[in-house]
Amino acid sequence: MPEENKNILYILLILALFTGATIEMSEGSALAGIVLILLAVLVFTRLQITSSASAKNSYIYALIGVVMIIADVAYNLQALNQLGTLDTMVFFLGASLVVYGLNIQQFAKLGEFGIYISASFLFLFIIFYSTFGALNIDFLHLFDHYFVLLPTVSVIKLFGIPVEVVATETVQLGGVVPMTIVIGGPCSGLYSMFLLIGIVFGYSRIEKMELNKTLALLGVAVVVAYISNLVRVIILYITAFYYGLDTMMVVHTHLGWIIFAAVAGSIMFLLEKYR
Known part of the structure; x- marks a missing residue:
């Protein structure tokens, strides 16, 4: 299998492990959550990265991603909320924007893939949960x-x-x-x-x-x-x-x-x- 496709499979496994870690920490075992995060980090090290020149203004994507992650963490800390699936997807979107903004060959493709996944989830969530709820549907x-x-x-x-x-x-x-x-x-x-x-x-x-x-x-x-x-x-x-x-x-x-x-x-x- 080509390295780029292997990377996509790795990123999906990381997503599954990270989602599992969030669920475990909020509803199950904190220890299991930590183990899953460590496994996600281990899988992350398997990614094949090839350097390339940075694109003009690519840092803007990374900046937006960092701000998004910080804002979500700050909101949950202030509201004393437990992290849930929605927070996981916001983190994933932010991290994907950062990765995409780094503009590293192969790695940037993973960032783009992550943006599609997380943005699709958030778009559907807004329609079926937030919008339908506001309209009493x-x-x-x-x-x-x-x-x-x-x-x-x-x-x-x-x-x-x-x-x-x-x-x-x-x-x-x-x-x-x-x-x-x-x-x-x-x-x-x-x-x-x-x-x-x-x-x-x-x-x-x-x-x-x-x-x-x-x-x-x-x-x-x-x-x-x-x-x-x-x-x-x-x-x-x-x-x-x-x-x-x-x-x-x-x-x-x-x-x-x-x-x-x-x-x-x-x-x-x-x-x-x-x-």
Whole structure:
């Protein structure tokens, strides 16, 4: 495989590890988060970098990236917020702008790829979360109910597990102790879908793919992300039924980013074969 394509695979792995570290530090184990960050740094050292002359005014991109990262950190420190996926993508966009601004051959391409991924995620987040919320468009709850909760409940019933829908995003799961589980927020799987859309879109732009191929691959990314999330939610149901809510929450913390890493790698493999 060409070095540039290896670099893109490395940057995707770094993204998955960094996303996992953020989730672990906010919801799981701080130690696991630190280990994932160290692994991301280790993967970063595998990147092949070739120097080239700097482009005129390229430092502006790097400056914007640094300001973006500092602003996000300052805001979260002031508001005493925990870092989340949105912060991760802001950091990733800022870091990608810095890398792109350095204008180092191969490395600049990674920066451009990172810009496409993070900017696509933030654009979709603004539409489906911020804009729809401001306009009182109840898309997220309806999506969670009709496209996540109802399909997964139908599958769970096939396993003979007693489950009942009690609200738009809430189910009652039977067992020794009846459990109430809310299927919403991260369980919608939209974050992973946004990231995979950004990966395919960025790759297609960098590789100058035809529009029809880009749209076809974007469709594949959406379907794969959707099915992967349904599988994740079903696994959480089964875990809760057999092992209890505490175990389910542990699995919930770790499972999402691991599936994302596997799916993102599979998507990149598909892109390479399709190209």
